[in-house]
Amino acid sequence: MPMQSPDDDLKRRQVAWDAMHVLFLDTDVDRFYFDDAAKKCADTDYSLNELEQIYWCEVYPTMRFNLWGVAGEWTPSDIESLSEAILERHKFGKRIWFRHLRRYPFEYWKRLRSEVQNLRSFR
Numbered sequence: 001m002p003m004q005s006p007d008d009d010l011k012r013r014q015v016a017w018d019a020m021h022v023l024f025l026d027t028d029v030d031r032f033y034f035d036d037a038a039k040k041c042a043d044t045d046y047s048l049n050e051l052e053q054i055y056w057c058e059v060y061p062t063m064r065f066n067l068w069g070v071a072g073e074w075t076p077s078d079i080e081s082l083s084e085a086i087l088e089r090h091k092f093g094k095r096i097w098f099r100h101l102r103r104y105p106f107e108y109w110k111r112l113r114s115e116v117q118n119l120r121s122f123r
Contacts, residue, residue, distance in 0.1 A: 003050050005092050006058055014079050016044055016054050021082055023108045024063030025075060034108075038115035048113055055109055058090040064105065 006013050019040035022033050041051055062085045066075075076082035 003046075003053065006087060006090055010083065012044065012046075013054065013058070014083055016041055016046060016051060017059055017082055017086055018079055020055055020059040020112070021063050021076065023112065024059065024066045024105070029108065034111060034115060038112055038119055041112065042116045042119035048116065051116065052109065052113065053092075053096070055112070056096045056105075057092050057094055058086050060102075060105055061089045061091050062086045064102075 003009075019037040023029050023037060044051070046054065062082075076085065
């Protein structure tokens with residue numbers, strides 16, 4: 001079964017969005033954020049491929065500018081603000097291009113994927 005669009009899967013999607021968006025708040029994300037994000041993502045029923053799509057096609061387009069901004073960051077004040085922003089900017093259903101050229105986000109995704117796999121292997 002294909003993954004539902006964000007609009008049709010909002011409540012479930014918000015868990016993954018909330019977990020992933022914190023990885024885009026700084027270029028030096030500490031262990032606590034990865035552990036928390038990995039646990040929340042591992043607890044969803046999304047496959048790793050679906051989580052990757054959510055990361056690159058929904059969270060990344062909304063939060064990417066935080067990694068390059070030197071004058072501050074956009075931090076959503078709540079899940080509703082984050083959801084609204086993602087629903088306006090997402091690229092759901094689009095192909096992921098050049099992800100390996102995006103240094104921090106690519107490294108963060110590899111680490112998150114690895115930790116989600118690790119957590120799920122112990123279940």
